[in-house]
Amino acid sequence: MIDFRYHLVSLASVLIALAVGIVLGAGPLKEDIGNTLTTQVTQLRGEKDALRADLDAATKVSTARDQFEAELLSRMVAGELASKRVALVVLPGAETTVVDQVSAALKDSGADLAEPIVVNKSWVEGAEDKVAARTEVGNALLEDASLPPVGEDGGQSVDSVLAAALTGKVSASALRDPLTTSARRALFDGLVEADLITDSDAVGKPVDGVVVIAGTVDETGDAGVAQTKSRLALAATVDRTSEGAVLTEDTTKVADQALSPLAVARDQKALSKGLSTVDAPHLAMGQVDVVLALAEQFDGGEGHYGVRADATAALPGLGR
Template sequence: MIDFRYHVVSLASVLIALAVGIVLGAGPLKEGISDSLNQQVTSLRAEKADLRSELEAAQSTVKVQENFADAQLSRMVAGRLADRSITLVALPGTADALLSDTEDTLGAAGATLIGPIDLPQAWTDPSEAAASTRSQLAAQLAPTLGLAEDASLDAVLGTVLLAKLPATPDDQTNSISEIARQAAWNTLADAGLVSGVLPTDRGSLVVVLSPATAATTATTSTDTAAPYAAQAKLVAALDDASDGSVIVGQVDPAAADSSSLIAAARDASGVRQRVSTVDNAESAVGQASTVGALVEQLAGRSGQYGLAAGARSAFAAG
């Protein structure tokens, strides 16, 4: 057993050391410590001021560049999509500003716009009941549109909305009965999967507009990611039915990889190799990239553009 005197000596040593520290801190070392702390605070304040000045300069430069891009956008895209018909498909949550800006840009590029077609959440609802309903509708409608019996409802929508440009004047590959087309639309509308009036014409290109995605560090669950994967399959089907497709949206570069349609499309090699994406479409650069990506699609190429994960280039020149 440790002697009681040992505890007394140990406690006394601690108290003596504490007393010495207090004496030194209040006496000989006080001035040195205080001077050192004051110097550090002064240095940190100067560094903060320098960083703030650098940030303000950078923000000013970016603002000037954005203003220049906005002013030149119409000139940059003018005529690049002349005589092309483009169907706009808006997914739930798409910002009105993104839709109107995209319409203005594509119009300035000379395109004829069809839509927008607003698709509800039900189209990609991952629940078993919703999936079963879509499967039954697909089996019912596919034969009436000349599609295989096992065609998906995504393929049905693609056939109703889109048509590839004919290779020759006599090419009837995309010919379907307008009566069957209208009937299919009515059936989809009755099921709550589309709304509004069926467009008279079918586009040869498609732009799919997706909602903005904010930064998050949380891990996306399987249930949350499922609708995005389903949306990516939808876009792939629309691409099959058209001469090209581009997904546009605004994705924060710090967003989790699986938190958006654009990320899901980039993660799926079968989609990524055919469909183009633009993840900064709310900016003038992104709008110009949308036109450039469509031009590339017409040439049989695809690309991933912007600043978020999976982008291969900041800008699509076309």
Template sequence: MIDFRYHLVSLISVFLALAVGVVLGAGPLQNSLGTALNDQVTSLRADRNDLQTRLEQTEAAVNDRDAYITAAAESLLPGALKDQRVAVAVLPDAESGDIDAVVTEIETAGATVTGRVNLTSAWAETSRESFRSTYSGQFTPYLDTAATDGNGILGQGLAVALTTEGDSATALMELLTASETPLVTVDAQPSGTATMIVVVGPRTVATAGGSEPTAAATPEQDLTAWTSALTGLASAATTVVVGSADAQADVVAALRTAEAPVTTVDSVGQATAAVSAPLALAATASGTLGNYGFDAGADAVMPPVSH
């Protein structure tokens, strides 16, 4: 049994320890602790300033690079798409500024943009897979040769609707835009048939906490559905997909992983992607498929310049 003397000795020990701590803190250790803390603060401040300087230098270098690329495009692009007519198809969550940048360079290359359509999330929602498979049966009568899967057939239908004229094209566009949850909404009504199609996708969005980035996308999306649909689109018309390939959830990354016969350009949002888009369209039209940019799966930084 613990007696009173034990409690007394314990209390005396505690007070002695506190007293020793106070004496040391106010005396011998005071200067060394203060000096150490000041040294750490000074070091951290220097590291912060160094990082800030390097960040500013990097931003300046990126701006200079983009300015150079944009200036070089004025020599590389004119005539690359002479007499071509390009339809723009926009994937969900693509940024308007990125779309405008691609359109600007396509027009610099000499092409006419016929119109702009938006592809809704209904193309890839897992809950609508059965619907797409069944609905694609209404597309096949208007296609010369139909793909083997429903998503691919829908992609072919979009290509025919944008690049041909007549009753079949009209019927296909009506099917694509029908219902309260359509596959396609029309942003800028096509002014006529296109000879080629550029698809613009979203940038990659970094997740909180610095984990691997993921592509901006509607929840419960089947990435293979996008892959099949865009492969079907490219099988029926000259097509280039511009997007991101930083993460596995990016559409461009998925196309490359699947080794789909679709020309891709990564790094959407950068000047390089906008300038490469018309060059990639020209190369694809001449029979050369490729993957261009800086990310995994790229065959070359930029498409060939043949004009």
């Protein structure tokens, strides 16, 4: 058994140490500790002020750059798509802000801009009954318009229906007469009735080119990958049917690149042969890229533009 005197000695030692600490803290060490703490606080305040100044300067530069680019945007694209009829195809999840910004850039370019085609989520749903229903609708509409069935590399039948409704053709080099306005209207109406697209006044004249704006894929795993490839297949189909097409997407919103149609298009060239892509459409530079990339498509070229590492260049050549 431990003697009670041991406890008294231990307690006394603790009290003595505490007393010594108090005496030193209030005496000889007080000034040193206070000065050290004051110096550290002053240093931290200085660092905070410096970081704040750096942030303010960076924000000012970024704001000035954005204003500069916005002012130049209309001048850089002016006349690039004059006399060309262009349609926007807006995929599920695309941000309204991006759609508005790209639309404004296309109008600044002189393009005759058709009413946007908004694709509903039902277009890409992967359940077997959904796929079967889309296939049935697409095949019936193609047959009613006396259009050939989808080939092995043609994606979904509804992709070909939308492409034909927009361009009036089954391919960019089609030999047959283009579809009449009423025939194209019937294709649009069939897609609307099947709840695959929202109704729009996009018929008008057939379009020359198409800009496809991709959005967030809300599935993961195999289902998400299938949705991603389905969206890319639609862009590739309208590219084959029109004189040119550009796929654009704000990939900064995508964590998994396997769920980005644009990233997959750049990685798997066989799925996007002939299609141009533009990342960063939320930036003025990206909006310029969309216009110039589409103009390049009309001239027979293609490329992948923007700020990502997999872009072939930041900007399509201006000396076309």
